[in-house]
Amino acid sequence: KNEVEQSPQNLTAQEGEFITINCSYSVGISALHWLQQHPGGGIVSLFMLSSGKKKHGRLIATINIQEKHSSLHITASHPRDSAVYICAVRSGNTPLVFGKGTRLSVIA
Amino acid sequence: SAVISQKPSRDICQRGTSLTIQCQVDSQVTMMFWYRQQPGQSLTLIATANQGSEATYESGFVIDKFPISRPNLTFSTLTVSNLSPEDSSIYLCSVDRTGVTEAFFGQGTRLTVV
Numbered sequence: 001k002n003e004v005e006q007s008p009q010n011l012t013a014q015e016g017e018f019i020t021i022n023c024s025y026s027v028g029i030s031a032l033h034w035l036q037q038h039p040g041g042g043i044v045s046l047f048m049l050s051s052g053k054k055k056h057g058r059l060i061a062t063i064n065i066q067e068k069h070s071s072l073h074i075t076a077s078h079p080r081d082s083a084v085y086i087c088a089v090r091s092g093n094t095p096l097v098f099g100k101g102t103r104l105s106v107i108a
Numbered sequence: 109s110a111v112i113s114q115k116p117s118r119d120i121c122q123r124g125t126s127l128t129i130q131c132q133v134d135s136q137v138t139m140m141f142w143y144r145q146q147p148g149q150s151l152t153l154i155a156t157a158n159q160g161s162e163a164t165y166e167s168g169f170v171i172d173k174f175p176i177s178r179p180n181l182t183f184s185t186l187t188v189s190n191l192s193p194e195d196s197s198i199y200l201c202s203v204d205r206t207g208v209t210e211a212f213f214g215q216g217t218r219l220t221v222v
Contacts, residue, residue, distance in 0.1 A: 096202075
Protein backbone atom coordinates (compact mmCIF):
# COMPACT_ATOMS: atom_id res chain seq x y z
CA LYS A 1 0.00 0.00 0.00
CA ASN A 2 1.20 3.48 -0.84
CA GLU A 3 2.40 5.67 2.01
CA VAL A 4 1.75 9.37 1.51
CA GLU A 5 3.64 11.94 3.57
CA GLN A 6 2.94 15.65 3.58
CA SER A 7 4.95 18.51 4.99
CA PRO A 8 4.56 20.74 6.80
CA GLN A 9 1.60 19.60 8.94
CA ASN A 10 0.78 23.20 9.85
CA LEU A 11 1.74 26.43 8.15
CA THR A 12 1.06 30.03 9.06
CA ALA A 13 1.85 32.71 6.51
CA GLN A 14 1.44 36.44 6.10
CA GLU A 15 -0.78 37.64 3.31
CA GLY A 16 1.20 37.93 0.07
CA GLU A 17 3.76 35.24 0.93
CA PHE A 18 4.73 32.45 -1.44
CA ILE A 19 3.72 29.08 0.01
CA THR A 20 4.96 25.58 -0.74
CA ILE A 21 3.42 22.34 0.48
CA ASN A 22 5.19 19.06 -0.21
CA CYS A 23 3.99 15.53 -0.78
CA SER A 24 5.98 12.33 -1.16
CA TYR A 25 4.76 8.81 -1.78
CA SER A 26 6.32 5.37 -1.67
CA VAL A 27 4.99 3.45 -4.67
CA GLY A 28 4.59 4.35 -8.34
CA ILE A 29 1.27 5.97 -9.16
CA SER A 30 -1.04 6.67 -12.08
CA ALA A 31 -2.26 10.02 -10.73
CA LEU A 32 -1.74 12.44 -7.87
CA HIS A 33 -4.44 14.80 -6.60
CA TRP A 34 -4.22 18.01 -4.66
CA LEU A 35 -7.40 18.68 -2.72
CA GLN A 36 -8.61 21.60 -0.62
CA GLN A 37 -10.78 21.03 2.44
CA HIS A 38 -12.62 23.93 4.06
CA PRO A 39 -13.67 24.05 7.73
CA GLY A 40 -17.15 22.68 6.97
CA GLY A 41 -15.55 19.47 5.69
CA GLY A 42 -16.28 19.65 1.99
CA ILE A 43 -13.43 18.84 -0.38
CA VAL A 44 -12.64 20.48 -3.69
CA SER A 45 -10.29 18.98 -6.24
CA LEU A 46 -7.58 21.49 -7.21
CA PHE A 47 -5.36 19.46 -9.51
CA MET A 48 -4.88 16.01 -10.90
CA LEU A 49 -1.34 15.30 -12.11
CA SER A 50 0.42 12.41 -13.74
CA SER A 51 3.49 14.32 -14.91
CA GLY A 52 4.98 17.79 -15.20
CA LYS A 53 3.28 20.92 -13.97
CA LYS A 54 -0.16 22.52 -13.89
CA LYS A 55 -1.20 26.09 -13.11
CA HIS A 56 -4.57 27.51 -12.18
CA GLY A 57 -4.68 31.13 -11.14
CA ARG A 58 -2.32 31.57 -8.17
CA LEU A 59 -1.91 27.83 -7.68
CA ILE A 60 0.83 25.75 -9.25
CA ALA A 61 1.32 22.01 -8.84
CA THR A 62 4.38 20.06 -9.91
CA ILE A 63 5.27 16.40 -9.82
CA ASN A 64 8.54 14.50 -10.18
CA ILE A 65 7.70 10.91 -10.98
CA GLN A 66 11.26 9.64 -10.57
CA GLU A 67 11.59 11.16 -7.10
CA LYS A 68 7.98 10.31 -6.12
CA HIS A 69 7.41 13.87 -5.00
CA SER A 70 4.95 16.64 -5.68
CA SER A 71 4.66 20.25 -4.56
CA LEU A 72 1.75 22.67 -4.37
CA HIS A 73 2.65 26.34 -4.57
CA ILE A 74 0.44 29.31 -3.77
CA THR A 75 1.62 32.68 -5.00
CA ALA A 76 0.51 35.96 -3.38
CA SER A 77 -1.33 34.09 -0.61
CA HIS A 78 -4.57 35.50 0.74
CA PRO A 79 -6.61 34.80 3.89
CA ARG A 80 -9.23 33.05 1.75
CA ASP A 81 -6.56 30.43 0.94
CA SER A 82 -6.76 29.28 4.57
CA ALA A 83 -7.79 25.63 4.46
CA VAL A 84 -6.42 22.12 4.75
CA TYR A 85 -4.58 20.96 1.64
CA ILE A 86 -4.54 17.22 1.04
CA CYS A 87 -2.38 15.17 -1.28
CA ALA A 88 -3.87 11.89 -2.54
CA VAL A 89 -2.49 9.27 -4.92
CA ARG A 90 -3.92 6.52 -7.04
CA SER A 91 -2.28 3.44 -8.55
CA GLY A 92 -4.24 2.00 -11.45
CA ASN A 93 -7.87 1.43 -10.46
CA THR A 94 -7.24 1.26 -6.73
CA PRO A 95 -8.95 3.77 -4.40
CA LEU A 96 -7.20 7.00 -3.48
CA VAL A 97 -4.68 6.98 -0.63
CA PHE A 98 -4.60 10.25 1.28
CA GLY A 99 -1.97 12.20 3.16
CA LYS A 100 -2.85 13.67 6.53
CA GLY A 101 -3.12 17.16 5.12
CA THR A 102 -1.42 20.51 5.67
CA ARG A 103 -3.36 23.10 7.64
CA LEU A 104 -2.66 26.54 6.16
CA SER A 105 -3.55 29.79 7.87
CA VAL A 106 -2.93 33.03 6.01
CA ILE A 107 -2.99 36.11 8.18
CA ALA A 108 -3.89 39.53 6.83
CA SER B 109 -17.34 17.20 -13.88
CA ALA B 110 -19.73 15.76 -11.31
CA VAL B 111 -21.74 17.67 -8.72
CA ILE B 112 -22.50 15.76 -5.55
CA SER B 113 -25.15 16.79 -3.06
CA GLN B 114 -24.52 15.27 0.35
CA LYS B 115 -27.00 15.49 3.22
CA PRO B 116 -27.07 16.27 6.07
CA SER B 117 -24.14 18.65 6.34
CA ARG B 118 -23.97 18.10 10.08
CA ASP B 119 -25.87 16.35 12.86
CA ILE B 120 -25.70 15.75 16.57
CA CYS B 121 -26.96 12.29 17.55
CA GLN B 122 -27.54 10.40 20.75
CA ARG B 123 -25.45 7.30 21.37
CA GLY B 124 -27.18 4.11 20.35
CA THR B 125 -29.10 5.73 17.51
CA SER B 126 -28.29 5.68 13.79
CA LEU B 127 -27.63 8.31 11.15
CA THR B 128 -28.20 7.88 7.43
CA ILE B 129 -26.21 10.05 5.05
CA GLN B 130 -27.31 10.55 1.46
CA CYS B 131 -25.31 11.36 -1.66
CA GLN B 132 -26.98 12.39 -4.91
CA VAL B 133 -24.87 12.82 -8.04
CA ASP B 134 -25.93 14.89 -11.04
CA SER B 135 -24.75 12.23 -13.50
CA GLN B 136 -24.44 8.47 -13.66
CA VAL B 137 -21.27 7.16 -12.06
CA THR B 138 -19.80 3.71 -11.87
CA MET B 139 -18.27 3.73 -8.42
CA MET B 140 -19.10 5.62 -5.26
CA PHE B 141 -16.81 5.69 -2.25
CA TRP B 142 -17.57 6.41 1.38
CA TYR B 143 -14.83 7.83 3.61
CA ARG B 144 -14.45 8.64 7.28
CA GLN B 145 -12.21 11.42 8.54
CA GLN B 146 -11.63 11.29 12.26
CA PRO B 147 -10.52 14.50 13.98
CA GLY B 148 -7.01 15.48 12.90
CA GLN B 149 -6.66 12.43 10.66
CA SER B 150 -6.63 11.76 6.94
CA LEU B 151 -9.49 10.21 5.04
CA THR B 152 -10.01 6.48 5.47
CA LEU B 153 -11.99 4.47 2.96
CA ILE B 154 -14.98 2.70 4.52
CA ALA B 155 -16.37 0.94 1.47
CA THR B 156 -16.86 1.05 -2.28
CA ALA B 157 -20.45 0.98 -3.51
CA ASN B 158 -21.27 -0.37 -6.96
CA GLN B 159 -24.79 -0.31 -8.34
CA GLY B 160 -26.47 -3.67 -8.33
CA SER B 161 -24.05 -5.40 -6.01
CA GLU B 162 -23.14 -5.39 -2.35
CA ALA B 163 -20.64 -2.85 -1.16
CA THR B 164 -17.04 -3.87 -0.69
CA TYR B 165 -15.82 -3.01 2.80
CA GLU B 166 -12.27 -2.20 3.84
CA SER B 167 -10.53 -3.92 6.70
CA GLY B 168 -11.94 -2.74 10.01
CA PHE B 169 -15.36 -1.79 8.64
CA VAL B 170 -18.36 -4.12 8.66
CA ILE B 171 -21.74 -4.06 7.01
CA ASP B 172 -23.67 -4.31 10.29
CA LYS B 173 -22.12 -1.05 11.50
CA PHE B 174 -22.00 0.77 8.14
CA PRO B 175 -24.78 -0.54 5.88
CA ILE B 176 -24.70 1.00 2.40
CA SER B 177 -27.33 1.17 -0.29
CA ARG B 178 -26.75 1.89 -3.98
CA PRO B 179 -30.15 1.61 -5.67
CA ASN B 180 -29.11 3.32 -8.93
CA LEU B 181 -26.18 5.00 -10.69
CA THR B 182 -26.81 8.44 -9.16
CA PHE B 183 -27.58 7.78 -5.49
CA SER B 184 -26.16 6.08 -2.41
CA THR B 185 -26.68 6.11 1.33
CA LEU B 186 -24.39 5.28 4.22
CA THR B 187 -25.87 4.48 7.61
CA VAL B 188 -23.74 4.67 10.74
CA SER B 189 -25.57 2.50 13.23
CA ASN B 190 -25.48 2.00 17.00
CA LEU B 191 -23.63 5.28 17.39
CA SER B 192 -20.94 5.83 20.00
CA PRO B 193 -18.81 8.94 20.64
CA GLU B 194 -15.96 7.25 18.71
CA ASP B 195 -18.08 7.59 15.56
CA SER B 196 -17.84 11.38 15.75
CA SER B 197 -16.14 12.21 12.45
CA ILE B 198 -16.64 13.78 9.07
CA TYR B 199 -18.10 11.37 6.55
CA LEU B 200 -17.62 12.02 2.84
CA CYS B 201 -18.82 10.43 -0.35
CA SER B 202 -16.79 10.52 -3.53
CA VAL B 203 -17.32 9.33 -7.08
CA ASP B 204 -15.35 8.09 -10.02
CA ARG B 205 -16.65 8.41 -13.54
CA THR B 206 -15.67 5.88 -16.16
CA GLY B 207 -12.79 7.25 -18.19
CA VAL B 208 -12.33 10.21 -15.86
CA THR B 209 -9.80 9.88 -13.07
CA GLU B 210 -10.49 13.24 -11.43
CA ALA B 211 -11.91 12.91 -7.91
CA PHE B 212 -15.22 14.48 -6.92
CA PHE B 213 -16.40 14.82 -3.34
CA GLY B 214 -19.56 15.66 -1.48
CA GLN B 215 -19.69 18.50 1.00
CA GLY B 216 -19.15 16.18 3.94
CA THR B 217 -21.30 15.31 6.95
CA ARG B 218 -19.95 16.34 10.34
CA LEU B 219 -21.33 13.89 12.90
CA THR B 220 -21.13 14.48 16.64
CA VAL B 221 -22.31 11.71 18.96
CA VAL B 222 -23.24 12.72 22.51
